[in-house]
Amino acid sequence: MTGSPLTRFAPAPTGLLHLGHVVNAIFVWGLARQLGGRVLLRIEDHDRQRSRPAFEAQLLDDLDWLGFVPDIYPTSDFRRGPCPSRQSDRDAIYAAVARRLAAEGRLYGCTCTRQEIARRAGRQTSAYPGWCRDRGIALDPGVTWRVRMDPGEVAFTDLLRGPVRQQPALTHGDVAIRDRHGNWTYMFAVVVDDLLQDVDLVVRGVDLFDATGPQIALAALIGRSQPARFAHHPLVMKGPEQKLSKADGDTGIPELRRRGMSPAAVIGHAARLVDLIADEEEISAEEVARLVRLDQLASR
Numbered sequence: 018m019t020g021s022p023l024t025r026f027a028p029a030p031t032g033l034l035h036l037g038h039v040v041n042a043i044f045v046w047g048l049a050r051q052l053g054g055r056v057l058l059r060i061e062d063h064d065r066q067r068s069r070p071a072f073e074a075q076l077l078d079d080l081d082w083l084g085f086v087p088d089i090y091p092t093s094d095f096r097r098g099p100c101p102s103r104q105s106d107r108d109a110i111y112a113a114v115a116r117r118l119a120a121e122g123r124l125y126g127c128t129c130t131r132q133e134i135a136r137r138a139g140r141q142t143s144a145y146p147g148w149c150r151d152r153g154i155a156l157d158p159g160v161t162w163r164v165r166m167d168p169g170e171v172a173f174t175d176l177l178r179g180p181v182r183q184q185p186a187l188t189h190g191d192v193a194i195r196d197r198h199g200n201w202t203y204m205f206a207v208v209v210d211d212l213l214q215d216v217d218l219v220v221r222g223v224d225l226f227d228a229t230g231p232q233i234a235l236a237a238l239i240g241r242s243q244p245a246r247f248a249h250h251p252l253v254m255k256g257p258e259q260k261l262s263k264a265d266g267d268t269g270i271p272e273l274r275r276r277g278m279s280p281a282a283v284i285g286h287a288a289r290l291v292d293l294i295a296d297e298e299e300i301s302a303e304e305v306a307r308l309v310r311l312d313q314l315a316s317r
């Protein structure tokens with residue numbers, strides 16, 4: 018590990034902050050502090066149909082209450098109005114990158130629906146086999162915009178999981194960068210943001226593990242010379258098969274606050290849920306670096 022990394026905490030305002038986010042914050046701030054790095058806050062409201070300003074306001078408030086302080090784009094920057102780290106305020110940036118990809122012949126319009134892809138491909142899959150590649154469909158609103166991905170392997174070393182090899186062209190196919198509702202996709206927005214915001218350490222839940230290969234490949238296509246480093250951490254599970262979701266209101270931070278839990282009790286509880294500590298204890302946001310010691314976690 019060289020240099021002082023920049024990582025990010027990047028919630029989507031499509032629901033309340035919950036214990037799963039607190040686990041992510043423990044790893045994000047914990048690794049950043051341990052490695053002498055910094056944390057940037059980004060609001061990922063690329064999905065305009067599902068994002069709500071009220072959720073954003075609540076999550077900023079909950080983050081302040083928990084005591085996790087971003088080094089770049091503090092919560093006050095978002096409360097003031099338009100902010101360069103809120104995805105819905107970055108439309109012109111995504112459009113410019115898309116224009117460049119289009120000029121290089123990398124983009125094409127696709128009219129396939131998810132159901133059609135699953136049916137025609139003969140399996141439940143998110144891999145898109147490129148049927149519309151040569152149909153000459155214009156990049157209009159109302160169609161999906163896709164990137165021609167090159168075949169090949171992506172290799173990287175996950176800070177928490179070791180060496181990894183993925184085949185993005187096989188698992189994902191041609192990545193969509195804009196959906197037919199006019200939203201820039203998660204896949205595209207984060208890759209553009211991480212590159213242009215100089216984020217070089219991505220710390221997130223293992224549910225996004227499979228997205229890493231395609232994101233590294235896409236980043237290279239839009240001009241990233243050195244891939245970011247990645248660390249994928251365990252998730253809070255509701256049961257053996259089911260991860261915690263926004264629908265699980267009882268783990269929402271506002272509800273835990275109402276019950277009278279302290280910020281340190283909430284952080285300690287989240288750490289306990291993913292076995293970072295053996296017993297419940299109170300841990301403040303300033304102390305989380307001791308929970309995620311790389312030398313211990315990587316060897317588990």
Ligand SMILES: [Zn+2]
Pocket residue numbers: 126127128129147148149150
């Ligand atoms: Zn298609």
